Amino acid sequence: MSATSHSARGLALGPDGAREVARTLPEEMPVAITVNGSTQAVMMATPADLEEFATGFALTEGIARPDQIERIEVIDLEQGIEARLWVADEIAEALGARRRAMLGPVGCGLCGIDSLEQALRALPPVGEGARFEMAEIAAATDLLRDHQPLHDRTHAVHAAGFLQPGQGVVMAREDVGRHNALDKLIGALLRAGHDPASGAILLTSRVSVEMVQKTVLAGCAxxxxxxxxxxxxxxxxxxxxxxxxxxxxxxxxxxxxxxxRIRRRDTDVA
Structure with missing residues (x-):
C-alpha cells in the first residue's frame, strides 16, 4: 500500500526574512472503484483504509450493501490504485444508470452524477437512533481531534468519527476528501459489525448535501x-x-x- 504522507521542503517568507521549512504533506492519488471489472468512480483519495472506503462508497452510492459484496481486492497499479468489488452479476448489470466515469475532485462528492434526479435523490426516513446529552455533542468534535494522526502530521486532511452515548469517539477515519473520510468511516463501522444507528457521525467539515445523504443511507440518525x-x-x-x-x-x-435526540437540562432558548 502506498504511503499516506510525504516530506517536502519549502521556503517560508515573512517580515523577518526567509527560512527553510520542512513539512509533511498528505498524499492523494486516483483510486478507482470497480464492480465486476467495470469502473464506477475514480476519486482522488488518501491511499489508506481502501477496503473500508470501497464498502462505504458502495453502500452510500447505492451500488451494493455490504452483504452483497462477495470480495474486495485492493490493487496497486502504476497509475494509481484499484479497489475491486465483486458482486452477483445481476447487481452489476443494474448499475448502468448510476455509473460514473470521472475524476472526482476532493471537495465534491457529486461530480460525475449524470442526472439531477440522482444528485437530489429522495432519502428514506431515519430510525429512532441514539440519544445524547447536550454536553456529549458539544464536546464531540474536540474529542475527535485525538483521533486524527494524519492531520497532526499534515494539517491538511478531514476526519469523520463515530460517537456513541457514554463512550466518546470509538472510531475515526481520515482522508483529503471529506466525503471520502465519511465513506471510510461507514465502511469501517459496517465491516466491524457496528450499527451506525447506535451513535452519531462527526465531521471536521461543513455539511453539504452528499454528507447528509451518506449519513442517512448508512442508517445513522x-x-x-x-x-x-x-x-x-x-x-x-x-x-x-x-x-x-x-x-x-x-x-x-x-x-x-x-x-x-439531544437532551438538555434547560428548555429555554436565550
Missing amino acids: TLVAVSAPTAHALRLAEGAGLTLAAFARRGAVEIYANPT
Whole structure:
C-alpha cells in the first residue's frame, strides 16, 4: 500500500526574512472503484483504509450493501490504485444508470452524477437512533481531534468519527476528501459489525448535501459538524428526520434539525 504522507521542503517568507521549512504533506492519488471489472468512480483519495472506503462508497452510492459484496481486492497499479468489488452479476448489470466515469475532485462528492434526479435523490426516513446529552455533542468534535494522526502530521486532511452515548469517539477515519473520510468511516463501522444507528457521525467539515445523504443511507440518525450546513443539506436533514448539529466546538453547539435526540437540562432558548 502506498504511503499516506510525504516530506517536502519549502521556503517560508515573512517580515523577518526567509527560512527553510520542512513539512509533511498528505498524499492523494486516483483510486478507482470497480464492480465486476467495470469502473464506477475514480476519486482522488488518501491511499489508506481502501477496503473500508470501497464498502462505504458502495453502500452510500447505492451500488451494493455490504452483504452483497462477495470480495474486495485492493490493487496497486502504476497509475494509481484499484479497489475491486465483486458482486452477483445481476447487481452489476443494474448499475448502468448510476455509473460514473470521472475524476472526482476532493471537495465534491457529486461530480460525475449524470442526472439531477440522482444528485437530489429522495432519502428514506431515519430510525429512532441514539440519544445524547447536550454536553456529549458539544464536546464531540474536540474529542475527535485525538483521533486524527494524519492531520497532526499534515494539517491538511478531514476526519469523520463515530460517537456513541457514554463512550466518546470509538472510531475515526481520515482522508483529503471529506466525503471520502465519511465513506471510510461507514465502511469501517459496517465491516466491524457496528450499527451506525447506535451513535452519531462527526465531521471536521461543513455539511453539504452528499454528507447528509451518506449519513442517512448508512442508517445513522445524528450528524454533528464543526462547521455550517448548506441550506439544502438542512432541508434534506429535516425531511429525513436526521438530527443536524453544527458549529460544535469548544463546548458549544447549534442544533438545526430534529433536536429531540439531544437532551438538555434547560428548555429555554436565550
